[in-house]
Amino acid sequence: MARLNDDAQWIILMGFLVSFGLFFLALIINQSVVVGQSTPEGVIEFPKNDIRDISHVIKEHAEHNGGTDDQVYQDITNISIHRKGAIVNYTIEQLAAHNHSLIHYNNGVTIYNENWTSK
Amino acid sequence: MSEQGQLYTIEGVAAALIMLLTAYMVVGATSMYTPGDAHISDMQLEVLGSDALVMMDTPANSSVRESPLRQMIENESYGGGQFRNMFMNYTNVSGYGPKHDIQFSANYTYQAGGTIMSARINSTRNLTGGEHAVRVTKWVIVNKKLPPDTGVLDNRAVLVEVLLWRD
Numbered sequence: 001m002a003r004l005n006d007d008a009q010w011i012i013l014m015g016f017l018v019s020f021g022l023f024f025l026a027l028i029i030n031q032s033v034v035v036g037q038s039t040p041e042g043v044i045e046f047p048k049n050d051i052r053d054i055s056h057v058i059k060e061h062a063e064h065n066g067g068t069d070d071q072v073y074q075d076i077t078n079i080s081i082h083r084k085g086a087i088v089n090y091t092i093e094q095l096a097a098h099n100h101s102l103i104h105y106n107n108g109v110t111i112y113n114e115n116w117t118s119k
Numbered sequence: 120m121s122e123q124g125q126l127y128t129i130e131g132v133a134a135a136l137i138m139l140l141t142a143y144m145v146v147g148a149t150s151m152y153t154p155g156d157a158h159i160s161d162m163q164l165e166v167l168g169s170d171a172l173v174m175m176d177t178p179a180n181s182s183v184r185e186s187p188l189r190q191m192i193e194n195e196s197y198g199g200g201q202f203r204n205m206f207m208n209y210t211n212v213s214g215y216g217p218k219h220d221i222q223f224s225a226n227y228t229y230q231a232g233g234t235i236m237s238a239r240i241n242s243t244r245n246l247t248g249g250e251h252a253v254r255v256t257k258w259v260i261v262n263k264k265l266p267p268d269t270g271v272l273d274n275r276a277v278l279v280e281v282l283l284w285r286d
Contacts, residue, residue: 007123007124007127008124008127008131010124010127010128010131011127011128011130011131011134014128014131014132014134014135015131015135017135018135018138018139021139022142025142025143025146029146041158043158043162044158044161044162044165049165049169049255049256050256053169053256053257053258054258056258057258057259057260057276060260061260061274061276064260064274066274070274071273071274071275072260072274072275072276074230075229075230075275075276075277076258076276078230078233078235079228079229079230079235079276079277079278082228082235083228083235083256083278083280084256084278
Protein backbone atom coordinates (compact mmCIF):
# COMPACT_ATOMS: atom_id res chain seq x y z
CA MET A 1 0.00 0.00 0.00
CA ALA A 2 1.39 3.35 -1.00
CA ARG A 3 2.30 5.66 1.83
CA LEU A 4 0.55 9.02 1.91
CA ASN A 5 2.85 11.58 0.33
CA ASP A 6 3.16 14.50 2.74
CA ASP A 7 5.93 16.39 1.01
CA ALA A 8 5.62 20.11 0.31
CA GLN A 9 2.82 20.79 2.76
CA TRP A 10 4.43 24.16 3.45
CA ILE A 11 4.06 25.16 -0.16
CA ILE A 12 0.36 24.43 -0.03
CA LEU A 13 0.04 26.34 3.24
CA MET A 14 1.84 29.33 1.70
CA GLY A 15 -0.51 29.11 -1.23
CA PHE A 16 -3.41 29.43 1.17
CA LEU A 17 -1.83 32.41 2.89
CA VAL A 18 -1.26 34.19 -0.41
CA SER A 19 -4.80 33.55 -1.58
CA PHE A 20 -6.22 34.88 1.71
CA GLY A 21 -4.01 37.93 1.38
CA LEU A 22 -5.25 38.60 -2.13
CA PHE A 23 -8.82 38.15 -0.95
CA PHE A 24 -8.46 40.82 1.72
CA LEU A 25 -6.73 43.18 -0.69
CA ALA A 26 -9.65 42.78 -3.08
CA LEU A 27 -12.02 43.54 -0.20
CA ILE A 28 -10.20 46.80 0.56
CA ILE A 29 -10.24 47.87 -3.11
CA ASN A 30 -13.96 47.12 -3.21
CA GLN A 31 -14.56 49.41 -0.25
CA SER A 32 -12.49 52.23 -1.74
CA VAL A 33 -15.02 52.67 -4.53
CA VAL A 34 -17.71 53.49 -1.99
CA VAL A 35 -15.42 55.89 -0.14
CA GLY A 36 -14.38 57.59 -3.38
CA GLN A 37 -17.99 58.25 -4.25
CA SER A 38 -19.49 59.37 -0.99
CA THR A 39 -16.69 61.58 0.39
CA PRO A 40 -16.41 64.16 -2.43
CA GLU A 41 -20.19 64.18 -2.77
CA GLY A 42 -20.52 65.00 0.88
CA VAL A 43 -17.91 67.73 0.62
CA ILE A 44 -19.42 69.25 -2.51
CA GLU A 45 -22.93 69.27 -1.09
CA PHE A 46 -21.90 71.08 2.05
CA PRO A 47 -22.25 74.82 1.28
CA LYS A 48 -19.18 75.94 3.20
CA ASN A 49 -18.31 78.80 0.88
CA ASP A 50 -21.92 79.97 0.62
CA ILE A 51 -22.30 80.16 4.38
CA ARG A 52 -19.00 81.97 4.87
CA ASP A 53 -19.86 84.37 2.11
CA ILE A 54 -23.36 85.21 3.33
CA SER A 55 -22.11 85.62 6.89
CA HIS A 56 -19.31 87.88 5.69
CA VAL A 57 -21.53 90.11 3.56
CA ILE A 58 -24.11 90.54 6.33
CA LYS A 59 -21.44 91.54 8.85
CA GLU A 60 -19.93 93.96 6.36
CA HIS A 61 -23.37 95.45 5.85
CA ALA A 62 -23.97 95.71 9.61
CA GLU A 63 -20.67 97.51 10.11
CA HIS A 64 -21.70 100.14 7.58
CA ASN A 65 -24.82 100.93 9.60
CA GLY A 66 -27.04 98.69 7.51
CA GLY A 67 -30.34 97.36 8.73
CA THR A 68 -33.06 95.03 7.59
CA ASP A 69 -35.34 97.69 6.13
CA ASP A 70 -33.05 98.67 3.26
CA GLN A 71 -32.37 97.58 -0.28
CA VAL A 72 -29.42 95.33 0.62
CA TYR A 73 -31.66 93.14 2.77
CA GLN A 74 -34.15 92.79 -0.09
CA ASP A 75 -31.33 91.98 -2.50
CA ILE A 76 -29.72 89.33 -0.30
CA THR A 77 -32.92 87.49 0.61
CA ASN A 78 -34.44 87.58 -2.88
CA ILE A 79 -31.33 86.74 -4.89
CA SER A 80 -30.49 83.92 -2.43
CA ILE A 81 -33.80 82.23 -3.11
CA HIS A 82 -33.68 82.72 -6.89
CA ARG A 83 -30.03 82.05 -7.64
CA LYS A 84 -28.78 79.92 -4.74
CA GLY A 85 -31.94 78.07 -3.71
CA ALA A 86 -31.35 79.08 -0.11
CA ILE A 87 -33.54 80.84 2.42
CA VAL A 88 -31.52 83.56 4.09
CA ASN A 89 -32.85 85.73 6.86
CA TYR A 90 -31.13 88.00 9.32
CA THR A 91 -31.67 90.66 11.93
CA ILE A 92 -29.37 93.54 12.71
CA GLU A 93 -29.57 95.42 15.98
CA GLN A 94 -27.54 98.61 16.15
CA LEU A 95 -26.71 99.08 19.82
CA ALA A 96 -24.60 101.80 21.41
CA ALA A 97 -21.51 99.70 22.01
CA HIS A 98 -21.81 96.99 19.38
CA ASN A 99 -23.90 95.41 16.64
CA HIS A 100 -25.88 92.26 17.22
CA SER A 101 -27.05 90.00 14.43
CA LEU A 102 -28.90 86.71 14.05
CA ILE A 103 -28.19 85.01 10.73
CA HIS A 104 -30.25 82.13 9.42
CA TYR A 105 -29.39 80.05 6.35
CA ASN A 106 -31.26 77.02 4.97
CA ASN A 107 -30.69 75.46 1.56
CA GLY A 108 -32.81 72.37 2.14
CA VAL A 109 -29.86 70.17 3.07
CA THR A 110 -27.90 72.32 5.47
CA ILE A 111 -29.25 74.69 8.09
CA TYR A 112 -26.95 77.25 9.65
CA ASN A 113 -27.72 79.70 12.43
CA GLU A 114 -25.34 82.31 13.73
CA ASN A 115 -25.64 84.60 16.69
CA TRP A 116 -23.08 87.32 16.16
CA THR A 117 -22.07 90.25 18.31
CA SER A 118 -19.46 92.71 17.11
CA LYS A 119 -16.90 94.12 19.49
CA MET B 120 10.04 16.13 13.01
CA SER B 121 10.90 15.61 9.41
CA GLU B 122 13.33 18.06 7.96
CA GLN B 123 12.73 17.07 4.41
CA GLY B 124 11.74 19.60 1.80
CA GLN B 125 13.21 22.67 3.45
CA LEU B 126 14.46 23.90 0.13
CA TYR B 127 10.93 23.55 -1.24
CA THR B 128 9.65 25.60 1.66
CA ILE B 129 12.10 28.40 0.93
CA GLU B 130 11.11 28.24 -2.71
CA GLY B 131 7.48 28.44 -1.69
CA VAL B 132 8.11 31.50 0.43
CA ALA B 133 10.03 33.13 -2.42
CA ALA B 134 7.25 32.29 -4.87
CA ALA B 135 4.67 33.72 -2.52
CA LEU B 136 6.62 36.93 -2.15
CA ILE B 137 6.98 37.28 -5.91
CA MET B 138 3.26 36.69 -6.38
CA LEU B 139 2.35 39.21 -3.72
CA LEU B 140 4.69 41.79 -5.22
CA THR B 141 3.26 41.22 -8.69
CA ALA B 142 -0.30 41.52 -7.44
CA TYR B 143 0.59 44.69 -5.55
CA MET B 144 2.18 46.28 -8.60
CA VAL B 145 -0.66 45.30 -10.91
CA VAL B 146 -3.27 46.65 -8.50
CA GLY B 147 -1.27 49.82 -7.96
CA ALA B 148 -0.79 50.46 -11.65
CA THR B 149 -4.46 50.40 -12.59
CA SER B 150 -6.54 53.12 -10.98
CA MET B 151 -10.25 52.74 -11.19
CA TYR B 152 -12.07 55.88 -12.27
CA THR B 153 -15.35 55.57 -10.45
CA PRO B 154 -18.27 57.93 -11.11
CA GLY B 155 -17.60 59.44 -7.71
CA ASP B 156 -14.08 60.46 -8.65
CA ALA B 157 -15.44 63.04 -11.08
CA HIS B 158 -16.46 65.09 -8.06
CA ILE B 159 -12.88 65.39 -6.84
CA SER B 160 -11.80 67.57 -9.77
CA ASP B 161 -15.05 69.54 -9.48
CA MET B 162 -14.31 70.13 -5.83
CA GLN B 163 -10.79 71.37 -6.57
CA LEU B 164 -12.06 73.70 -9.28
CA GLU B 165 -14.71 75.07 -6.94
CA VAL B 166 -12.20 75.74 -4.18
CA LEU B 167 -9.80 77.40 -6.63
CA GLY B 168 -12.51 79.63 -8.09
CA SER B 169 -14.03 80.74 -4.81
CA ASP B 170 -10.57 81.48 -3.39
CA ALA B 171 -9.83 83.64 -6.42
CA LEU B 172 -13.10 85.53 -5.94
CA VAL B 173 -12.40 86.07 -2.25
CA MET B 174 -8.99 87.49 -3.13
CA MET B 175 -10.55 89.80 -5.69
CA ASP B 176 -13.05 91.01 -3.10
CA THR B 177 -10.32 91.97 -0.65
CA PRO B 178 -9.08 95.57 -0.68
CA ALA B 179 -5.40 95.85 -1.60
CA ASN B 180 -4.49 97.63 1.64
CA SER B 181 -6.10 99.41 4.57
CA SER B 182 -6.15 102.81 2.87
CA VAL B 183 -8.30 101.48 0.01
CA ARG B 184 -11.86 100.97 1.16
CA GLU B 185 -13.17 99.24 -1.90
CA SER B 186 -12.09 95.86 -3.22
CA PRO B 187 -11.04 95.49 -6.87
CA LEU B 188 -14.15 93.42 -7.58
CA ARG B 189 -16.40 96.10 -6.13
CA GLN B 190 -14.67 98.83 -8.13
CA MET B 191 -15.02 96.83 -11.33
CA ILE B 192 -18.76 96.38 -10.87
CA GLU B 193 -19.36 99.96 -9.77
CA ASN B 194 -17.40 101.46 -12.66
CA GLU B 195 -18.24 98.69 -15.14
CA SER B 196 -14.55 98.60 -15.87
CA TYR B 197 -14.43 94.85 -16.41
CA GLY B 198 -15.02 95.06 -20.13
CA GLY B 199 -11.42 95.89 -20.92
CA GLY B 200 -10.22 92.57 -19.57
CA GLN B 201 -9.58 93.77 -16.02
CA PHE B 202 -11.69 91.04 -14.44
CA ARG B 203 -10.31 88.50 -16.82
CA ASN B 204 -6.67 89.38 -16.18
CA MET B 205 -7.03 89.33 -12.43
CA PHE B 206 -9.11 86.16 -12.29
CA MET B 207 -6.83 84.32 -14.68
CA ASN B 208 -3.77 85.35 -12.70
CA TYR B 209 -5.28 84.11 -9.44
CA THR B 210 -6.36 80.79 -10.94
CA ASN B 211 -2.90 80.30 -12.46
CA VAL B 212 -4.04 80.32 -16.04
CA SER B 213 -1.74 83.19 -16.93
CA GLY B 214 1.21 84.74 -15.20
CA TYR B 215 4.24 82.94 -13.84
CA GLY B 216 4.60 79.33 -12.78
CA PRO B 217 2.69 76.20 -13.73
CA LYS B 218 -0.46 76.89 -15.71
CA HIS B 219 -4.01 75.59 -15.48
CA ASP B 220 -6.27 75.25 -18.47
CA ILE B 221 -9.41 76.88 -17.15
CA GLN B 222 -12.14 78.75 -18.98
CA PHE B 223 -14.71 80.92 -17.28
CA SER B 224 -17.88 82.86 -17.87
CA ALA B 225 -18.78 85.55 -15.33
CA ASN B 226 -22.01 87.40 -14.63
CA TYR B 227 -23.44 89.35 -11.78
CA THR B 228 -27.03 89.10 -10.65
CA TYR B 229 -28.99 92.00 -9.23
CA GLN B 230 -32.54 92.79 -8.34
CA ALA B 231 -34.44 95.57 -10.03
CA GLY B 232 -38.03 96.27 -9.09
CA GLY B 233 -38.65 92.77 -7.80
CA THR B 234 -37.25 90.94 -10.82
CA ILE B 235 -33.90 89.19 -10.88
CA MET B 236 -31.65 90.44 -13.66
CA SER B 237 -28.25 89.36 -14.83
CA ALA B 238 -25.45 91.39 -16.37
CA ARG B 239 -22.46 89.95 -18.17
CA ILE B 240 -19.02 90.67 -16.76
CA ASN B 241 -16.58 88.80 -18.96
CA SER B 242 -15.81 85.38 -20.33
CA THR B 243 -12.96 83.58 -22.02
CA ARG B 244 -15.26 81.53 -24.20
CA ASN B 245 -18.95 81.27 -24.94
CA LEU B 246 -20.85 78.42 -23.34
CA THR B 247 -21.88 75.75 -25.82
CA GLY B 248 -23.69 73.47 -23.37
CA GLY B 249 -21.13 70.68 -23.49
CA GLU B 250 -18.96 72.01 -20.70
CA HIS B 251 -18.81 70.30 -17.35
CA ALA B 252 -18.81 73.51 -15.37
CA VAL B 253 -18.90 74.33 -11.68
CA ARG B 254 -20.38 77.53 -10.33
CA VAL B 255 -18.73 79.74 -7.77
CA THR B 256 -20.40 82.82 -6.33
CA LYS B 257 -19.51 85.86 -4.26
CA TRP B 258 -21.71 88.47 -2.62
CA VAL B 259 -20.53 92.02 -3.16
CA ILE B 260 -22.06 95.19 -1.74
CA VAL B 261 -21.82 97.99 -4.29
CA ASN B 262 -22.92 101.58 -4.42
CA LYS B 263 -24.42 101.68 -7.85
CA LYS B 264 -27.44 102.55 -9.94
CA LEU B 265 -29.23 99.29 -10.71
CA PRO B 266 -30.40 98.67 -13.37
CA PRO B 267 -27.35 100.48 -14.74
CA ASP B 268 -27.97 104.15 -15.56
CA THR B 269 -31.74 104.08 -14.96
CA GLY B 270 -31.87 103.11 -11.27
CA VAL B 271 -31.34 105.10 -8.10
CA LEU B 272 -27.86 105.35 -6.61
CA ASP B 273 -27.96 103.21 -3.48
CA ASN B 274 -26.08 100.50 -1.60
CA ARG B 275 -26.98 97.22 -3.24
CA ALA B 276 -26.00 93.58 -2.81
CA VAL B 277 -25.15 91.79 -6.04
CA LEU B 278 -24.16 88.18 -6.55
CA VAL B 279 -21.13 87.62 -8.76
CA GLU B 280 -21.50 84.22 -10.44
CA VAL B 281 -18.65 82.56 -12.28
CA LEU B 282 -18.92 79.32 -14.26
CA LEU B 283 -15.60 77.51 -14.40
CA TRP B 284 -14.56 74.55 -16.49
CA ARG B 285 -11.43 72.90 -17.69
CA ASP B 286 -10.82 72.68 -21.36
